[in-house]
Amino acid sequence: MSNMVQFEHQSVMPKEVAELLVTNRQGVYVDATLGAAGHALRLLETYPEIRLIGIDQDAQALAQARQNLASHHNRTTLVKGNFRYMTELLASIGVRQVDGVLFDLGVSSPQLDQRERGFSYQQEDAPLDMRMDADNPITAFRLVNQKSEREIADAIRQWGEERWASRIAQFIVRSRQIEPIRTSGQLVDIIRAAIPASARRSGGHPARRTFQALRIWVNDELGSLSDGLDQAWRVLGPNCRIAAIAFHSLEDRIVKTRFRDWQHENQARLITKHPLTASTDELKENPRSRSAKLRVVEKLPG
Template identity: 50%
Template structure:
């Protein structure tokens, strides 16, 4: 993939940089580095910082490496899930870092490459949806193998899809005739299942089902729940965590994790910096429609013990 093939507009860059407040010589982790837009903004603000960029997508890492070439001596890019954060920092000999960013969800690089299978706009796109091409199961595998009840639960829980059971039934009926392999196959099932009146409101009728399958294929919510405590533990005192989410399922988990850290000090004491999530301003939303649903939350680590570490081995 060439860089010009995938225009990249990092979301809420100004807010991210201001909240992380890169300081000279600091170490910052972009746990979802993608095309490197946020990492580049941090380096442009303070060129002496060190960046650790994680991403499960090798194509994204290749783009990030090109875009961050000018700072290559200060950037380490690793192919990893963000739930491997603590292990990767240990491998680098890093005990604590100054800031961590999560920019969740699917990237523009992935959406704009039909062959990756994330889009419902291209009928011939394969039903893949793997952020890491090494993952064993694709969206097509789930659609063609799972029982109707399991599919309905995925559509309902991960897509908040009102017509989940009906869509699952249409998928099972369609796959009896032939396997669902392309985006157009699934879109046709969805359009047939959803009543015409419901299709006229709420955007594209396939949006929620495609989101649900993507989350299931990549275990996105499980990854997030495992990664957030690791990120908080990895921060030095005064270090900051910034998380950008794009739908309510992610945002609720981030909000709850920060609430526990602030109220109960679990896994470490944190101070929430965003009473309500920040959102893109009107100019950014107009310039980059994909930013419209973004919600940013941030918190700062306070002095205090790492409860998970301090109670290790205690029963």
């Protein structure tokens, strides 16, 4: 694979996002998860008069996005930070109200593909890092080597929805007593040994759920999402929308519940009664879109 290919990220449901997010063709929009700027570019190209504020907590992603958005630099402002502090980040550039916010959750393909980031269970000798934000002091190495067996088991069960969580935690603690667990390859071997062979035959890669749990833990992804949605709601103008793409049930549950709560409080109407999923054509081209669910909500005036 060339470097160029490794840095590509295929955006999920770009057409649907562009159609459903924008209600004001001269408005200001926030892409809270800018990544490689695929969605951002689509929005800027579809609506030549909008302004776009791109947020990402990953400095490398922002640098890549800056290049990809170079031809629209006069209509874009990029900000490094966690979207859970969105009101503060926007205030720092003098923005108090916006016309729409997009969340395309999780990690990007470039993050997964870069071995040294340690996100992937397929990269054998990668360091156990998994931070989206290099300034975050918590790494997967720290959690795996320092947290109690109980905390590790709870995290793997809760955020990985892994039925063998207790055994995996037990094997991790036993193994780190001999030597620290430094690489993704070591961790994959430990997980393999912990899951009985009969159970390993189904459910995809045995380490998938544990890696998901660790990634969520390192980046406090669910706490950030919860805060981020509330912050987006605060800065959102009347008749404006939030669009959120979730990639697993834990994320989607948070989005769904928050949108429903606002609806029940008569503050919002749901634009998507049921989540949208990728078309068959998109599924063929982009396997990452398989688990994606897009929900859109609109803030009512008043």
